[in-house]
Amino acid sequence: xxxAIDMAMVGALIGDPARANILNTLTDGRAQTATELAYxxxxxxxxxxxxxxxxxxxxxxxVNKQGRHRYYRLASPLVGRMLEAVMAVAAVAPPxxxxxxxxxxxxxxxxxxxxxLAGRLGxxxxxxxxxxxGIVLGxxxxxxxxxxxxxxxxxxxxxxxxxxxxxxxxxxxxxxSERRPHLAGSIGAALASRCFELGWIERQRDSRAVTVxxxxxxxxxxxxxxxxx
Amino acid sequence: xxxAIDMAMVGALIGDPARANILNTLTDGRAQTATELAYxxxxxxxxxxxxxxxxxxxxxxxVNKQGRHRYYRLASPLVGRMLEAVMAVAAVAPPxxxxxxxxxxxxxxxxxxxxxLAGRLGxxxxxxxxxxxGIVLGxxxxxxxxxxxxxxxxxxxxxxxxxxxxxxxxxxxxxxSERRPHLAGSIGAALASRCFELGWIERQRDSRAVTVxxxxxxxxxxxxxxxxx
DNA sequence: CGGATACTACGGTTTCGGCCGAACTATCGC
DNA sequence: GCGATAGTTCGGCCGAAACCGTAGTATCCG
Numbered sequence: 001x002x003x004a005i006d007m008a009m010v011g012a013l014i015g016d017p018a019r020a021n022i023l024n025t026l027t028d029g030r031a032q033t034a035t036e037l038a039y040x041x042x043x044x045x046x047x048x049x050x051x052x053x054x055x056x057x058x059x060x061x062x063v064n065k066q067g068r069h070r071y072y073r074l075a076s077p078l079v080g081r082m083l084e085a086v087m088a089v090a091a092v093a094p095p096x097x098x099x100x101x102x103x104x105x106x107x108x109x110x111x112x113x114x115x116x117l118a119g120r121l122g123x124x125x126x127x128x129x130x131x132x133x134g135i136v137l138g139x140x141x142x143x144x145x146x147x148x149x150x151x152x153x154x155x156x157x158x159x160x161x162x163x164x165x166x167x168x169x170x171x172x173x174x175x176x177s178e179r180r181p182h183l184a185g186s187i188g189a190a191l192a193s194r195c196f197e198l199g200w201i202e203r204q205r206d207s208r209a210v211t212v213x214x215x216x217x218x219x220x221x222x223x224x225x226x227x228x229x
Numbered sequence: 230x231x232x233a234i235d236m237a238m239v240g241a242l243i244g245d246p247a248r249a250n251i252l253n254t255l256t257d258g259r260a261q262t263a264t265e266l267a268y269x270x271x272x273x274x275x276x277x278x279x280x281x282x283x284x285x286x287x288x289x290x291x292v293n294k295q296g297r298h299r300y301y302r303l304a305s306p307l308v309g310r311m312l313e314a315v316m317a318v319a320a321v322a323p324p325x326x327x328x329x330x331x332x333x334x335x336x337x338x339x340x341x342x343x344x345x346l347a348g349r350l351g352x353x354x355x356x357x358x359x360x361x362x363g364i365v366l367g368x369x370x371x372x373x374x375x376x377x378x379x380x381x382x383x384x385x386x387x388x389x390x391x392x393x394x395x396x397x398x399x400x401x402x403x404x405x406s407e408r409r410p411h412l413a414g415s416i417g418a419a420l421a422s423r424c425f426e427l428g429w430i431e432r433q434r435d436s437r438a439v440t441v442x443x444x445x446x447x448x449x450x451x452x453x454x455x456x457x458x
Numbered sequence: 459c460g461g462a463t464a465c466t467a468c469g470g471t472t473t474c475g476g477c478c479g480a481a482c483t484a485t486c487g488c
Numbered sequence: 489g490c491g492a493t494a495g496t497t498c499g500g501c502c503g504a505a506a507c508c509g510t511a512g513t514a515t516c517c518g
Contacts, residue, residue, distance in 0.1 A: 003405060004246065004253040006319035007312070011243025016476075020237035034495060047477055049496050059322040068485040068494050078321065078403070081369065082314040083236070089311045090235035093288040140310065140414045141398020143372065169370020174307070176232060185369045245506075263465060276507055278466055297464045297515040 013058055014086060018043045019051050023060070023074075027083050028208040029114045031064060031071035036206075080114040084184070088174035106209035108177045110201065113208075116188030117195070118175050121212065121228065125191065126172075126183045128224040135170055137181055142170035144187060155223060156198075157190045242287055243315060247272045248280050252289070252303075256312050257341045257437040260293060260300035309343040313413070317403035335438035337406045339430065342437075345417030346424070347404050350441065350457065354420065355401075355412045357453040364399055366410055371399035373416060384452060385427075386419045 014020055018041040025040040026032060032040075038048035052072055055061040060079050064071040074080050110121035117125060129135045134148030144152070149159050171185030183191060195201045200216030212220070212228060220226040243249055247270040254269040255261060261269075267277035281301055284290040289308050293300040303309050339350035346354060358364045363377030373381070378388050400414030412420060424430045429445030441449070441457060449455040 003316070003319070004249040006322070007253060007315050008244055008246045008249035010315050010319045010322060011240050011245075011249060013244070014240025015237055015242070015244035016240075017234055017237045018476080020233040020240060024233040024236060035493095043476085044478060045495070046479080046497085050476085053496085060318065070495070076318075076321075077368065078314075078318050082311075082318050085307075085311040085314040086236050086239050087232070089289070089307055090232070090239045092305075092307065093235070093239060138398045138415070139306065140400045141370065143398070169367045169372070171369045186367070247506080264463095272506085273508060274465070275467085275509080279506085282466085299465070 009058065010060070010082075013055060013060060014083075016051070018047065019055060022048070022051060022055070022072075023083055025208070026061070026072065026074050027080060027114055028112045029074070029080070031073035033069045033071060037072060074114070077114065084113065084173050087176045091174070091176040091179055104207075104209065106204065106207065106211070110210045110212060111208045112192065112203070112210060113173065113182075113184070115192060116173070116182070116184045117192045117201075117210075118173070118182050119177060119209075121201075121210075122182030122188075123175050123178045123180050124226055124228070125220075125224065126181060128226045129183070132225075135183075135187075137170075137172050139172070142172050142183075142185070142187075144170050152187070152190075155191075156194055238287065239289070239311075242284060242289060243312075245280070247276065248284060251277070251280060251284070251301075252312055254437070255290070255301065255303050256309060256343055258303070258309070258343045260302035262298045262300060266301060303343070306343065313342065313402050316405045320403070320405040320408055333436075333438065335433065335436065335440070339439045339441060340437045341421065341432070341439060342402065342411075342413070344421060345402070345411070345413045346421045346430075346439075347402070347411050348406055348438075350430075350439075351411030351417075352404050352407045352409050353455055353457070354449075354453065355410060357455045358412070361454075364412075364416075366399075366401050368401070371401050371412075371414070371416075373399050381416070381419075384420075385423055 014023065021041040022037050025037065034048060034052055035045060037052065038045045041048055041051065052061065056063055056072070059075050061072050062075040064073070108119055110117065110119040112118065113122070116122065126137065129148065129151070130137055132147065132151060133145055134151045136143045136145065152159060169185045170183065170187040172181035173184035173188070174180070175182045182188070195216065198215070198219060199213055200219045201210045201212055203210055217228060220228060243252060250270040251266050254266065263277060263281055264274060266281065267274045270277050270280065281290065285292055285301070288304050290301050291304040293302070337348055339346065339348040341347070342351070345351065355366065358377065358380070359366055361376065361380060362374060363380045364374065365372045381388060398414045399412065399416040401410035402413035402417070403409070404411045411417070424445065427444070427448060428442055429448045430439045430441055432439055446457060449457060
């Protein structure tokens with residue numbers, strides 16, 4: 001069964017703590033330099049370099065050379081979805097001593113996950129859309145209703161423009177901090193980018209966390225009946 | 230980042246060749262005894278026992294004790310989806326010496342993947358439904374059209390009964406042998422079980438492969454305009 | 459009860475791979 | 489050109505874990 005060997009190879013790549021840290025920090029979709037990743041991984045630059053070489057050779061990462069910097073990023077959305085899936089299992093799997101306080105509060109509140117929103121904000125947004133009957137979410141799929149299209153159009157997301165042939169899809173993604181699904185897929189991505197565009201949320205420096213602005217707080221309340229703590 | 234450690238733990242579990250073999254043979258959704266898995270893993274029963282214990286403790290597998298046998302199976306669909314995702318990137322990732330002939334022809338032709346159909350049959354079925362405009366498939370989502378509901382109903386799948394509140398969803402799943410999406414999700418599962426029910430396909434002993442019966446060949450041709458080699 | 463089968467527990471060996479220190483190459487700013 | 493920064497390569501050390509042989513427990517069958 002030659003295919004299982006390939007699976008093992010990918011698993012082993014994820015299976016090292018340093019590499020897992022690297023992959024984890026790259027799940028926000030942005031590219032990072034080798035040095036930044038070394039800091040995130042908690043190992044020396046030399047060691048990090050080796051890890052990055054392996055990950056790149058295996059096509060999990062891609063590199064952009066820019067002057068003396070090398071920007072690493074996830075090679076494809078496929079890799080991002082795989083990491084999501086692994087995280088989902090990891091969140092449920094171990095009965096181990098998990099100290100919930102260890103998870104950064106800001107991250108737990110709101111963060112980006114490749115191209116969409118996660119954390120309490122992401123989950124709350126999904127819940128709000130479900131409550132308004134704008135979307136229907138199941139275990140392994142989701143659907144935008146007619147009402148949902150209307151809501152999203154009102155929010156400034158043009159579903160038709162998003163592609164006549166390439167449909168805009170709605171995919172649930174299990175949130176590892178909240179253990180409940182949030183919105184991924186093209187709908188999730190469109191929602192997130194529209195929120196950035198409106199200035200409702202802003203990326204934090206050196207973190208996957210995002211902060212909800214004052215305007216965003218009002219906006220989420222008005223548009224989605226969503227009250228954030 | 231305590232969460233990356235959990236991810237690494239899961240990755241390390243997948244990352245051993247013996248364990249990868251075990252997980253891979255369990256992706257067909259059936260339960261297997263420790264001895265059968267030892268054979269599949271290619272290591273001694275003692276070693277296998279240790280691996281199974283680790284996988285079970287991490288909640289990737291679940292056990293059913295029956296007499297002196299222990300039946301191991303994937304602990305949840307979540308684990309199945311994770312393995313699908315890992316396989317998908319493993320299939321794309323390595324430029325390594327991959328000998329395509331090594332993949333068993335029967336497996337390549339048709340097999341089960343947790344609860345749905347994969348291989349050429351699975352991909353062809355998905356293609357046929359797309360061609361008939363019964364479903365729309367994108368990278369990370371799918372949708373059943375009105376025409377699709379009609380086709381499926383004619384095939385004996387009652388979408389309404391499948392759940393009023395729990396909608397029947399359509400999810401693409403990248404096939405590692407064909408490198409193209411086939412149908413997963415509740416639609417994929419319903420299709421597969423209906424095919425078994427009609428006697429169109431049959432499980433092979435000691436393999437994840439399935440064979441298309443004579444009746445199945447006619448049925449696929451008549452119902453889905455699908456000609457199999 | 460007694461032998462056979464299914465599985466698990468323990469101990470010792472060996473290999474694999476992560477890690478860092480030191481040294482090397484490439485780019486930037488001056 | 490020169491020093492500084494970003495990044496990689498090399499070599500040696502060391503710990504974790506996979507593996508099997510042996511031995512032990514549970515279950516089936518006659």
